[in-house]
Amino acid sequence: MGANPPAPKDDDDVIIRATDVTVRFGSKTILENLNLDVRRGEIMGFVGPSGTGKSVLLRTILGLNPKQGGTIEVFGTDYEKASDRERLAIERRWGVLFQHGALFSALNVLENIQVPMREYLDLSPKLMDELARLKIDLVGLAPDAADKYPSELSGGMIKRAALARALALDPDIVFLDEPTSGLDPIGAADFDELIMTLRDTLGLAVYMVTHDLDSLFMACDRIAVLGERKVLVEGPLSTMLEYDHPWVKSYFHGKRARHVVLPDEKSAGSAADTQGSV
Amino acid sequence: MAEATRAESDSAAPRRRSEAPSLKGERHEGTLVLTVAGDWLSRTVGALEKDLEKTAEANLGSSITMDLSAVGHVDTAGAFVLERLRRQLSQSRGEIALDGLAERNRPLFKAVGDAMDRERPSAKPAETNRIVAAIAGLGEGMVGLKDELVNGLNLIGGAMYGAGRRLSGRTQLRPAAIFNQIDQMGVRAVPIIILITFLVGGIIAQQGAFQLRRFGGEVYAVNLVGILVLREIGVLLTAIMIAGRSSSAICAEIGSMKMREEVDALHVIGLNPIGVLVFPRLVALTIALPLLTFIANLAALAGGALTLYIYSGISFANFAQGLQNSIDLFTIFSGLIKAPFMAIVIGLVAANEGLKVGGSAESLGLRVTSAVVKSIFLVIVMDGLFAIFYASVGL
Numbered sequence: 117m118g119a120n121p122p123a124p125k126d127d128d129d130v131i132i133r134a135t136d137v138t139v140r141f142g143s144k145t146i147l148e149n150l151n152l153d154v155r156r157g158e159i160m161g162f163v164g165p166s167g168t169g170k171s172v173l174l175r176t177i178l179g180l181n182p183k184q185g186g187t188i189e190v191f192g193t194d195y196e197k198a199s200d201r202e203r204l205a206i207e208r209r210w211g212v213l214f215q216h217g218a219l220f221s222a223l224n225v226l227e228n229i230q231v232p233m234r235e236y237l238d239l240s241p242k243l244m245d246e247l248a249r250l251k252i253d254l255v256g257l258a259p260d261a262a263d264k265y266p267s268e269l270s271g272g273m274i275k276r277a278a279l280a281r282a283l284a285l286d287p288d289i290v291f292l293d294e295p296t297s298g299l300d301p302i303g304a305a306d307f308d309e310l311i312m313t314l315r316d317t318l319g320l321a322v323y324m325v326t327h328d329l330d331s332l333f334m335a336c337d338r339i340a341v342l343g344e345r346k347v348l349v350e351g352p353l354s355t356m357l358e359y360d361h362p363w364v365k366s367y368f369h370g371k372r373a374r375h376v377v378l379p380d381e382k383s384a385g386s387a388a389d390t391q392g393s394v
Numbered sequence: 395m396a397e398a399t400r401a402e403s404d405s406a407a408p409r410r411r412s413e414a415p416s417l418k419g420e421r422h423e424g425t426l427v428l429t430v431a432g433d434w435l436s437r438t439v440g441a442l443e444k445d446l447e448k449t450a451e452a453n454l455g456s457s458i459t460m461d462l463s464a465v466g467h468v469d470t471a472g473a474f475v476l477e478r479l480r481r482q483l484s485q486s487r488g489e490i491a492l493d494g495l496a497e498r499n500r501p502l503f504k505a506v507g508d509a510m511d512r513e514r515p516s517a518k519p520a521e522t523n524r525i526v527a528a529i530a531g532l533g534e535g536m537v538g539l540k541d542e543l544v545n546g547l548n549l550i551g552g553a554m555y556g557a558g559r560r561l562s563g564r565t566q567l568r569p570a571a572i573f574n575q576i577d578q579m580g581v582r583a584v585p586i587i588i589l590i591t592f593l594v595g596g597i598i599a600q601q602g603a604f605q606l607r608r609f610g611g612e613v614y615a616v617n618l619v620g621i622l623v624l625r626e627i628g629v630l631l632t633a634i635m636i637a638g639r640s641s642s643a644i645c646a647e648i649g650s651m652k653m654r655e656e657v658d659a660l661h662v663i664g665l666n667p668i669g670v671l672v673f674p675r676l677v678a679l680t681i682a683l684p685l686l687t688f689i690a691n692l693a694a695l696a697g698g699a700l701t702l703y704i705y706s707g708i709s710f711a712n713f714a715q716g717l718q719n720s721i722d723l724f725t726i727f728s729g730l731i732k733a734p735f736m737a738i739v740i741g742l743v744a745a746n747e748g749l750k751v752g753g754s755a756e757s758l759g760l761r762v763t764s765a766v767v768k769s770i771f772l773v774i775v776m777d778g779l780f781a782i783f784y785a786s787v788g789l
Contacts, residue, residue, distance in 0.1 A: 208437075220755075221753060221754035221755045221756065222754050222755055222756035233436075236437065237436055237437055237440060237471075238437075238440035238441070239436075239439070239440045239443065239471075240440075240443055243439075243440075243443055243475070246474065246478075247436070247470070247471050247474060250470060250474050250506065250509055250510065251470070253509035253510070253512050254470065254505065254506075254509050259512065265753070265754060266753065266754070267752060267753020267754055268753070283470075285436060285437075286435065286436050286469035286470050286471060313505065316501055317501040317502040317504075317505045318469065318470065318502060319498075
C-alpha cells in the first residue's frame with residue numbers, strides 16, 4: 117500500500133484504523149487488503165468511481181456489513197470482537213448521517229434528535245428539549261422545524277436534521293454519506309462551512325463520502341481515493357493533483373474540477389514545490 | 395446555595411475516563427466565586443442538573459464570578475448548561491464573565507452562545523378543550539365518510555375508464571399483471587382457505603348433528619351443512635380471509651409506492667395510476683374470489699361429510715343424497731354471486747386506503763390496519779344486505 121505509515125506519536129489521535137480489510141459479496145471482491153487511518157479533528161473525504169465500495173467501506177466500519185478479512189479498530193477497539201458493553205461505548209461516540217437522512221418518519225425533528233439522548237443520557241426532559249433545540253440551532257435549521265415531521269421537510273432540511281441527530285450525543289466522529297448531494301450549491305457551501313465550524317468547535321473527526329468537488333477542495337483536510345479494491349492514494353489536495361492515475365487525473369483535472377482547482381492550482385502547486393524543496 | 399457535588403463518572407466509556415463535573419461556591423470578601431471543575435459532558439451533566447437549577451434560583455448576593463480554569467473536557471451540553479447558568483445569574487447583576495475559560499473551548503462557547511441568541515418561537519398554541527375536540531373529531535369523521543364514498547366512486551370510475559381504454563385497445567392490456575395478481579391473491583391463498591373452511595364445515599356439522607340428535611333428526615344435519623355453507627359460510631369466510639390477506643397486501647403495496655413518489659411518477663409519465671395499479675388488482679380479485687369461494691364450498695362440504703361419517707355414521711352416499719334433496723342450483727349461486735361484489739369492495743377499500751398513505755411509516759401502518767378493518771366490516775355488512783334482499787324477494 118502506498119499510504120504513508122502514520123508516525124507513532126499520532127497513535128493516540130487515530131480514531132479509526134482499518135488494517136487489511138477485505139470484503140466480498142459472493143465471488144465478487146469489493147475491497148481487498150485495504151488500509152486506512154482517520155485521526156481526531158480531521159475532515160477526511162472519500163472519493164472514487166461509482167461502485168468501488170465507498171458505501172461498503174462506510175457500512176463495514178459501522179458494522180452493518182460483514183467483512184471477510186482484516187480488522188477495523190474504532191477508538192482502539194475491534195468493533196467486531198467487542199463485547200456488547202464496548203460496542204455500546206463505541207456507538208455513543210459516533211454519529212452517522214445516512215445518504216437519505218434516515219430520519220424516523222413517525223417522529224418530528226425534535227423527537228428524532230432526542231432518540232439517542234433518551235437512550236443514553238440521564239437528563240431531565242426539559243434539558244433534553246433545550247439541548248435538542250440547541251442542536252437544531254447549531255446545524256442552522258429554522259427553530260420552527262423542531263415540530264415538523266420528516267415528510268414535511270425539504271431535502272436540505274432533512275440533511276441538517278439528520279446531522280443534528282448524528283450530533284445528539286456530541287460524538288467524536290461523524291460519518292457523512294454524500295452530505296451535500298441534492299443540495300443547491302449555496303446550501304452545499306453552507307453545509308461545508310457548518311461541518312468545518314463543528315470540527316473546529318467540537319473537535320470532531322469527520323468521515324465524508326462525497327462526490328462534491330467543492331466540498332473536497334473547501335472542507336477536507338485529507339482525501340482518500342478508493343479504486344481497484346483499495347485506497348489508491350490518500351493525502352491533502354496537493355497530493356491528489358500530482359498523483360498519476362487515469363481516474364484520479366480525470367477527476368481532479370476534469371472539466372468539472374477545472375473551475376474549482378484553477379484559482380488554487382498555482383498556490384497548491386507552489387506549496388507542493390516548497391514541500392519538495394524542503 | 396450550590397454545594398460541592400459529585401457525579402458518578404460514566405464507566406461505559408472504557409478508553410477515556412471522564413472526571414465528574416463539580417460546582418462549588420466560596421465567598422471571598424463579599425464576592426461569591428463559583429468554581430467549575432471536571433468534565434462537563436452530555437453524559438455527566440445530568441447529575442448536576444438540580445444543583446444548577448438551585449444555584450440559578452438562589453439568592454447569591456450581588457457579586458459573583460465564575461471560575462472555569464479547572465474545567466476539563468466540555469461538549470455542547472456542558473457548554474450549554476454553563477452558558478445558561480451564566481445568563482441566568484447575569485440577569486439581575488449585570489454581565490458575569492466566564493473566567494479562566496480555556497482557549498480551546500472558546501469557539502465552542504461562542505458557537506453555543508450564538509445558537510442560544512437566535513430567536514425561538516414561543517411555545518405551542520394552547521390545547522383546545524377536550525369536549526370540543528371530541529365533537530370536532532366526530533364532525534370530521536362524518537365529513538370524511540362522504541369523502542371516502544366519493545373516493546371509492548372515483549376509484550371505480552378510474553378503474554372502469556382504465557378498463558375501457560385497455561379493452562378498446564387504446565392502451566396495452568397487460569394480462570401478465572392480472573395473472574400475477576391472481577397467482578398472488580388467489581392461488582397462494584388456496585391452502586389456508588381449504589384448511590379453514592374444512593374445519594369450520596366439520597364444526598358446523600358436529601354442532602348441527604349434536605343438536606338435531608335430540609329430535610331424532612340427525613340426518614338433517616346434512617341439509618343444515620349444505621345450505622349454511624353454500625349460502626353463507628363459504629363465501630363469507632373466504633371473503634373475510636381475503637380481506638385480511640389481500641387488502642393488507644394491496645394497501646401496503648400501493649401505500650409504499652405512494653411514499654416513494656412512484657404514484658406521482660406514473661402520473662407524470664401519463665399513466666393513470668388507478669388504471670395501472672388498481673385495475674389489475676380489482677380484476678384479479680373479482681376473478682379469484684368466486685373461484686376461491688367455490689373451492690371453499692367444496693372443502694367445507696368435505697369437512698361436514700367427514701365429520702358426519704365419523705360422528706353420526708352417515709355414509710358419504712347418504713350425505714350426497716341428502717345434499718341433493720336439500721339444495722338446488724340457486725342455493726349454490728346465491729352464495730357465489732356475492733363473491734365478485736365483495737371482491738370489488740375489498741379491492742376498492744384497500745386501494746383507497748393505500749392512496750391515502752402519507753410520508754411516514756406510521757401512516758402506512760395506520761392505513762393498512764384501517765384497510766383490513768374496513769374491508770372485513772364492509773364484507774359482513776354486504777352479506778347482511780344480500781340476506782335482506784333475498785328475504786324481501788322471497789327466495
